[in-house]
Amino acid sequence: MHSSSVILLASGNSLGAYIPAMHLHTYLQTKGIETDVQVLENVYQEEVRNKIRSTKKAFHANFAVARMGHKLAKPIDAALDEESVQRLLDAWKQAGISRFAVFTGFWLPILERYKAAAGRLLDIRLIRLDAWDTPSFKVHKELYPGYNNVWFYEPSQLSPGSYIASDEVEPLPYGERTGRILIHGGGWGIGTYAATISELRLLGRGLDVIVYDPSEVDEDDGITRYFGTQISWDPWSRDALGRHTFPPMIRYVRTDGVLREYPLGDYSAYMYLMRNCAAIISKPGGATLNDSLSFGIPFIMLEPFGDHELHNSNYWEACGFGIRFTEWKTGNYSDDLLEEMCKRLVEHRSKINHFGRKTYAAENSSYI
Structure with missing residues (x-):
């Protein structure tokens, strides 16, 4: 990585915060832009990461359970492995990373730490692929107004402004x-x-x-x-x-x-x-x-x-x-x-x- 790289901050917990990041990664690579995808679960404590499969299975089996889990969403600070987080922050700082596209709000506490340590202007864009706050952004309402929120589906304007894909091939008639x-x-x-x-x-x-x-x-x-x-x-x-x-x-x-x-x-x-x-x-x-x-x-x-x-x-x-x-x-x-x-x-x-x-x-x- 170098300072002009774009870091795509995704999550494996939801493919909705992973697949669009992978599409953007694929597209930018074809344009000669260096990118790196970082998945939030890689800075989780191992025991927390290991529980994800059982949670997904429970949500799949019972939609009511899934909806209850959605309502109970909270910041993931307690799930983070401090050594992994620090290694990542140090790597970004050493490489002079300044550009980020963020697909889940759960990254915001980590980005707050990087903003304090980076010593340079940062281009951080929060990719909002919903017409309303998702749980990951909702739990950080005090943080996200300080970032560049890119709303693809601005609720007040019934006209999507962009799309993300791996290429620019036209849709079939x-x-x-x-x-x-x-x-x-x-x-x-x-x-x-x-x-x-x-x-x-x-x-x-x-x-x-x-x-x-x-x-x-x-x-x-x-x-x-x-x-x-x-x-x-x-x-x-x-x-x-x-x-x-x-x-x-x-x-x-x-x-x-x-x-x-x-x-x-x-x-x-x-x-x-x-x-x-x-x-x-x-x-x-x-x-x-x-x-x-x-x-x-x-x-x-x-x-x-x-x-x-x-x-x-x-x-x-x-x-x-x-x-x-x-x-x-x-x-x-x-x-x-x-x-x-x-x-x-x-x-x-x-x-x-x-x-x-x-x-x-x-x-x-x-x-x-």
């Missing part, structure tokens, strides 16, 4: 897509998404389902396809070259009760599903709003997880980019509605810039 619907429950596999699968299967809709656990995979019906991330992967681990990676994807097929796994290689397999789908069904998380805009995907929204997702749902609906599942069902699962939303999304996307190009690629010459 609606008529060229496969017509399949992508269904998932976010990085933790939570929400009411599972109930929609059997309902849509009865209608003969082609579905691509992202499961949280292979046990969710039903017998192959020739129409529904199941995918998931490799069980052993976690966002805070690095590969053999010391890099954070997108989750490796697997396709699952259950035939005569036997489950088979087909590794799909890199994350481009999942991005192919997004580029080609007619709509996405999920809870209204901020990262999924970004996917909707980046790929021009109509968003059929399920029950929200927390106040921020309720605001996300209201915002996307008001923009004409999404519809609540109950309303889509009332409208007889209309494809015409989806096509109208797709046209609005693609038109709006054509008028705005990729955040990485607008913010960092355009400024890069001043740091060389």
